[in-house]
Each structure stands twice: as structure tokens, then as C-alpha cells.
Amino acid sequence: MTDTAKAMTVTTMAALVLVTAYSVALGGNGWLWFAWVVLGMVTLGMVTARER
Template identity: 65%
Template sequence: MSGSTKSTKAMGVLTVTALVVVSAYTAALGSNGWLWFGWVVLGLVTIGMATSRST
């Protein structure tokens, strides 16, 4: 497994973990737009890494 594949997989795990944390925060304390915005940006970066790796 190359370093690029490892980093993309790590970003995927981080993105999913962040989604769980943001969802738990929203359920417990109410929605925070900045947290969701941050998660969307993280997701887009992860998708970008995954697509650039495959080309």
C-alpha cells in the first residue's frame, strides 16, 4: 500500500469520525453551522484526494 493510499484512507476515517462527532454535538447541544461547514469542507477535501489518487 502506497503512502498516498494510506493518507487517503486516513482522511476517510477522519471524515467519518468528524461526521459522528458533529452529529453527536448537534443532537446534544443543537446545531452549529460552522461545524457542519467544516465537515463539508473536510468531506470535499477527502473526495478530492480520492479522485486525484485514482487518476
């Protein structure tokens, strides 16, 4: 895995923690979860593309 893919993975996991904390503290927000899913899909695409 390249450095860029590793950084993106760390960013995605940090975003998951932040979205979860926001949801626990202030209630769920569908747009935040949607944005996190999109970020996760982009990260997965980067990791998969870099491995080939």
C-alpha cells in the first residue's frame, strides 16, 4: 500500500470516529454518514487501484 493510500485510510478511520462521536453527542445525521460512506468507497477504490 502506498503512502497516499495509507493516509487516506487513516483519514477515513478518523472520520468514522468523528461521525460516531457526533452521532452519540448530538444525534444521528444522515448526511454525515452518507459522506463517510462515500469517503470509504473512495478509499477502497484507491487501495484497490494501487495494488494492481
